[in-house]
Amino acid sequence: MEKELVLSVLTVVRKLDLSNKYFDLVLSGGLFKYKKHFTNIILGMLSEQFSNIKFIQLEKNPVEGAIKLAIENL
Numbered sequence: 728m729e730k731e732l733v734l735s736v737l738t739v740v741r742k743l744d745l746s747n748k749y750f751d752l753v754l755s756g757g758l759f760k761y762k763k764h765f766t767n768i769i770l771g772m773l774s775e776q777f778s779n780i781k782f783i784q785l786e787k788n789p790v791e792g793a794i795k796l797a798i799e800n801l
Contacts, residue, residue, distance in 0.1 A: 729765065733772045740777065748779060755785040 740746055752773070759766050770782055 729768050729772065732769060736773060737776065746777065750779065751781045751783050753783045753785050759784070
């Protein structure tokens with residue numbers, strides 16, 4: 728499972744041409760929230776690939792942000 732997740736991130740990073748740029752990666756989901764060992768493996772694998780990556784733990788539900796943006800654009 729870890730390799731598939733890392734491959735997904737690698738694919739997106741390359742398609743967006745972020746490999747040599749600073750970027751944030753938001754960690755979302757139960758595995759990141761409750762399985763520290765899993766999180767550490769993923770962070771380690773991605774840190775080896777990208778020196779300019781910053782990991783951020785999701786703090787709020789994404790729906791909250793969508794609602795906030797919708798209200799701001801009314």
